[in-house]
Amino acid sequence: MSTHTAADKDSAAPANNKTISLPISRVRLIMKSSPDVSSINQDALFLTTKATELFVQYLAVSSFNNGSGKESNSLSYSDLASAAEETDTFHFLTDILPKKILAGDYLKTLEQMQDEEADN
Amino acid sequence: MAERPEDLNLPNAVITRIIKEALPDGVNVSKEARRAISQAASVFVLYATSCANNFAMKAKRKTLNAADVLAAMEEMEFERFLEPLREALEVYKKGQKGKKEVSEQKRKEKEKKNETDNDKSREEEDDEERMDEEPEAENDAEEDVEN
Secondary structure, eight states, X not given: OHHHHHHHHHHHHHHHHHHOOSOHHHHHHHHHTSTTOOEEOHHHHHHHHHHHHXXXXXXXXXXXXXXXXXXXXXXXXXXXXXXXXXXGGGGGGTTTSOOOOOHHHHHHHHHHHHHHHHHO | OOOSGGGGSOOHHXXXXXXXXXXXXXXXXXXXXHHHXXXXXXXXXXXXXXXXXXXXXXXXXXXXOHHHHHHHHHHTTOGGGHHHHHHHHHHHHHHHHHHHHHHHHHHHHHHHHHHHOHXXXXXXXXXXXXXXXXXXXXXXXXXXXXX
């Protein structure tokens, strides 16, 4: 019997890999962490997992295409932060992808603001 | 429920592979960028779930279904995902149907055996349950190699 099940698994595995690579169980856990959600059917779970994969591809590709690293062949955090800020569909990411600014620059703007206040 | 906060992360090795496959060959993705995309993916799941749940609630249903998820994609302005999602669902359903037929066959075989040997078939059921689990340990090992 054990050889039986092993053979079945082998034949099913390549088909599964083709459609989905993220673990469905983990996606279910994230979905269930939302307090309003009571239950999710199998198709909805599959679609959300697949959509997440498409989203990762889309976010990576559009950040790279609109980013600064095209010449150097690299994708950096700031490319992602720009995508979140500039692309409408990625706007919901601005909270978790804040634009980084240098401490020095921040101090300068702070000084400027104080100067302006003093002038007034 | 999620017991540790890292349970709400998606496996880094898989996320990295999806990013690499999507970008042109040889693009270097910084560690920070990979982490950011992974977090963005988790937020995407939550956002999609919340949108889909709104549609289910409007229809007075407690269970999220495929139509709710597709409606959520439209609302989130990810219409570009609709076609690939429908196609993938089609393939997935065919696969599930095939699986069902196989397990149906097994069940019948088991019933025959059941008549002769009860204890043995119980063991077999346990084995099958274990086969369905995701091989997450493998993913983690892969990650170590890449870094």
